[in-house]
Amino acid sequence: MATEKQIESLITKAQAKKQAFKVKKWHKFFFDREIIHSKAFWSLRTATAIKVLLIFHNKCKMERPQGSKAKSKNDFIIVNNGEIQFSYRDAKTNFGISAYAFRDAIDALVGAGFINITKAGSGQHRHCSLYAISKRWQDYGTADFTKEKRPKDKQHYGFQRKER
Numbered sequence: 001m002a003t004e005k006q007i008e009s010l011i012t013k014a015q016a017k018k019q020a021f022k023v024k025k026w027h028k029f030f031f032d033r034e035i036i037h038s039k040a041f042w043s044l045r046t047a048t049a050i051k052v053l054l055i056f057h058n059k060c061k062m063e064r065p066q067g068s069k070a071k072s073k074n075d076f077i078i079v080n081n082g083e084i085q086f087s088y089r090d091a092k093t094n095f096g097i098s099a100y101a102f103r104d105a106i107d108a109l110v111g112a113g114f115i116n117i118t119k120a121g122s123g124q125h126r127h128c129s130l131y132a133i134s135k136r137w138q139d140y141g142t143a144d145f146t147k148e149k150r151p152k153d154k155q156h157y158g159f160q161r162k163e164r
Contacts, residue, residue: 031054031057034138035114035137038137038138038140039140039141040112040113040114040137040138040140040141041112041137043112043140044108044109044112045108046101046104046105046108048097048101048102048104048105049104049105049108049109051095051097051105052086052091052097052102052105052106052109053105053109053114053115055086055095056084056086056109056114056115056131056133057133059080059084059085059086060078060080060081060084060133061078061080062076062077062078063076063077064076064077065077078133081132081133082118082130082131082132083118083130083132084130084131084132084133085128085129085130085131086128086129086131087121087128087129088102088103106150107149107150110148110149110150111147111148111149112137112140113134113135113136113137113138113139113140113145113146113148114133114134114136114137115131115132115133115134116131116132116134116136116148117129117130117131117132117150118130118131118132120150136148
């Protein structure tokens with residue numbers, strides 16, 4: 001359980017972040033109502049997974065499509081899809097999410113089809129993972145759903161045996 005000092009520090013950090021958003025044109029984020037009514041959303045077992053999903057949607061940069069791509073005046077596209085950065089350090093310092101809870105939330109979101117990992121980072125080399133918002137959640141619970149997992153680190157560290 002968080003103490004009052006920890007809660008106050010998180011609130012002041014959030015207020016500082018809020019000040020940074022005021023200089024931008026839009027200080028709102030978009031969240032599709034269909035997500036809340038989906039089977040995939042209700043399959044998320046932890047509140048941390050839902051928080052991380054909301055933070056991912058907050059990190060999206062939205063723009064109106066130009067020309068004939070626009071279906072309506074309320075139609076938007078994600079400009080930075082596939083390039084969304086959300087590091088373990090960012091989760092800990094700015095949102096108070098532990099590394100274990102963040103890892104479990106990422107696993108749950110990838111498994112439910114809300115996000116895809118476009119580039120797996122390496123904490124040892126301080127490379128940040130890149131994420132994309134996915135629409136696979138729409139097929140969750142059907143035969144068309146493609147289940148994915150977080151890619152495992154294939155690099156071997158330390159001394160290695162030579163193959164003969």
